[in-house]
């Protein structure tokens with residue numbers, strides 16, 4: 436049994452919430468687990484979450500959310516009203532005044548409670564991810580586990596935020612302490628609905644801040660569920676608040692004077708706009724953006740290592756990962772592995788997320804159409820389709836789902852969408868090249884800097900690659916070189932805007948600000 440810590444912050448009232456909003460039961464109490472939306476599926480309510488209460492929005496504007504495996508509506512997301520956005524921010528602002536005073540030991544205790552509750556609810560969270568986002572259940576479990584690892588890292592808060600002090604002269608001391616930054620606003624993408632929220636929530640709790648989070652409108656549920664679980668862990672009212680919507684919500688979170696810092700993870704257009712807007716409004720901002728990720732294969736590669744790397748790099752989470760492999764450069768005789776790659780890719784099965792398969796559908800009908808367009812564009816411009824995943828048969832009531840099988844292109848080049856754009860689906864293209872140096876040059880000229888990998892047994896070549904490549908996360912025989920929770924997500928170039936990265940030690944710096952205290956006791960006589 437968890438010892439619940441009810442902190443005495445309950446004086447924060449619901450008075451700021453638009454009057455007509457009343458608390459509703461948690462939609463997650465009755466939501467069936469591990470089931471796709473079939474004919475009998477009952478739509479559930481996407482709640483707004485303010486002051487530790489699930490609320491039904493007053494909005495007149497609601498967006499439909501579909502189960503990607505069946506194309507059936509599962510819930511609708513409100514465009515939070517102005518009054519609701521205002522209430523959420525005010526609740527966070529009120530709670531901050533109290534929460535910043537809570538001792539670090541108590542906050543640490545809350546994070547430990549939260550970790551335990553997250554672990555207990557791993558399957559529930561993963562189930563919701565699959566239903567709303569579509570990915571394979573095993574990928575959804577990995578999504579949750581990686582998030583929990585960030586929560587575990589957040590327990591290093593004491594070490595990471597401790598101050599420094601120095602006696603600069605007899606009776607004079609200089610001390611620098613780190614204080615919480617205030618209310619933060621966070622804008623989330625669709626592809627890792629739990630992990631990316633946990634890039635912030637546990638750090639918010641650990642550092643004594645409060646937050647208003649906007650989940651992606653494509654998979655909104657995990658926001659309110661993660662907030663509900665935080666409340667269960669004893670996190671006081673107003674610390675974690677969830678609002679919904681599109682542009683109007685993002686605009687409010689980027690500009691409201693009560694918000695001190697903004698985090699965004701998502702695509703380039705929205706991310707760059709958020710960065711410009713929020714910095715203009717004097718907020719601390721960090722923004723993780725899109726990508727174009729390349730993998731280089733040297734001829735001496737171990738075949739099985741390469742094939743395993745390709746499967747996880749291009750197809751895990753249906754290729755909808757900001758570190759997914761888009762382009763595979765085969766240097767010289769590394770092209771002899773093409774038949775093996777074809778065979779391996781052909782063997783992959785796309786299936787509904789709750790069924791046994793290698794990956795699930797893509798997130799929306801529009802994403803599916805975009806991938807078809809990208810393949811057609813490549814074909815029309817002369818690329819070879821080595822494995823064509825279009826229109827796979829997925830029987831059993833999933834005929835209307837957004838499925839595309841593993842797809843392999845060869846001979847993609849600049850001017851083709853497959854070469855130029857981030858793919859974000861279970862597709863990648865092969866390019867045959869002559870030298871490693873030339874390939875490094877091509878990759879360095881690409882504007883993005885999320886991820887790159889080299890596959891080889893040659894340590895000297897790998898070392899040279901690491902030194903010369905200008906990308907923030909580099910894999911050696913590892914195709915998804917995501918920074919671990921303890922180190923942070925170190926993307927660069929056009930994949931990141933800001934100075935302090937997501938999770939890892941930078942997160943503590945981002946959510947706190949230094950204060951210098953110079954103390955002098957000179958001139959006071961002893962008595």
Ligand code: NAD
Nearest residue numbers: 623624625650651681682685701702705723724725726757
């Ligand atoms: P997206 O940019 O479409 O949406 C992200 C968020 O921005 C959502 O909450 C959305 O509502 C909001 N948004 C979208 N358009 C907006 C607009 N015009 N104005 C204001 N807000 C807007 O991204 P997505 O499709 O959810 O996610 C996929 C993208 O995110 C990919 O490019 C991927 O590489 C990137 N991503 C990057 C990382 C990373 O860590 N670098 C991680 C995950 C995803």
